[in-house]
Amino acid sequence: MLRIKEDIAVYILCGGKSSRMKTEKGLVEFHGRPFLQWILDAVTPLTSKITLVTKNPAYASYGLPMIPDLVEDQGPVGGIFTALADSSSKYNLILSCDIPKISTEVLDSLIQSAIDSDKDVCILSDGKHDYPLIGCYQKYLLPAFQQAIEQNHLKLCSLVDSLRNNKLVISQKDQAALRNINTPAELLSLT
Numbered sequence: 347m348l349r350i351k352e353d354i355a356v357y358i359l360c361g362g363k364s365s366r367m368k369t370e371k372g373l374v375e376f377h378g379r380p381f382l383q384w385i386l387d388a389v390t391p392l393t394s395k396i397t398l399v400t401k402n403p404a405y406a407s408y409g410l411p412m413i414p415d416l417v418e419d420q421g422p423v424g425g426i427f428t429a430l431a432d433s434s435s436k437y438n439l440i441l442s443c444d445i446p447k448i449s450t451e452v453l454d455s456l457i458q459s460a461i462d463s464d465k466d467v468c469i470l471s472d473g474k475h476d477y478p479l480i481g482c483y484q485k486y487l488l489p490a491f492q493q494a495i496e497q498n499h500l501k502l503c504s505l506v507d508s509l510r511n512n513k514l515v516i517s518q519k520d521q522a523a524l525r526n527i528n529t530p531a532e533l534l535s536l537t
């Protein structure tokens with residue numbers, strides 16, 4: 347059962363180079379459906395405010411708002427900066443486009459944890475690795491992201507560590523939901 351009462355905006359980052367996958371990552375198919383479709387299925391029960399951060403017209407068929415990066419070629423930090431500049435919501439769920447196993451339940455826990463802890467940012471972790479591209483970022487972080495871009499500090503994990511953060515460790519049974527798929531080989535091993 348979903349517990350969230352707050353106004354949540356979701357931004358899915360669909361930019362970047364997909365150099366390892368060699369084809370547009372969000373449109374790669376898993377069990378006959380694009381990664382993006384799996385992600386949309388997980389977020390739709392949480393909010394109707396869903397925006398794609400990309401200028402690639404290949405995503406236009408989804409009929410969702412699309413916004414181009416305000417500053418190009420800055421990686422995920424630039425994508426999050428663009429999302430926070432666009433948003434009018436306090437809590438912003440930022441997702442990469444390469445997580446087809448993500449689930450509504452896991453995202454619901456993340457958002458609830460973000461609201462309860464009220465830190466600058468709440469991200470998921472498996473206890474060993476952090477997943478800052480499954481994270482809930484507060485709108486007021488916009489200047490921090492602007493400064494990171496100006497200072498060329500584009501390592502998202504370091505940026506998150508420099509903020510007041512909360513890392514929600516996901517139980518082992520749910521950790522498949524975190525898997526991000528970057529290469530054709532990783533796609534083949536996905537079940």
Ligand SMILES: Nc1nc2c(ncn2[C@@H]2O[C@H](COP(=O)(O)OP(=O)(O)OP(=O)(O)O)[C@@H](O)[C@H]2O)c(=O)[nH]1
Pocket residue numbers: 359360361362363364365366367371399400415418419420421422424425441442443444479528
């Ligand atoms: N909007 C936006 N999203 C980006 C940008 N760079 C990466 N992303 C997204 O951030 C997420 C993680 O991207 P990465 O896997 O680190 O980079 P990538 O460029 O997609 O892929 P590689 O070239 O293989 O590293 C994916 O959802 C990308 O679509 C960017 O400059 N702008």
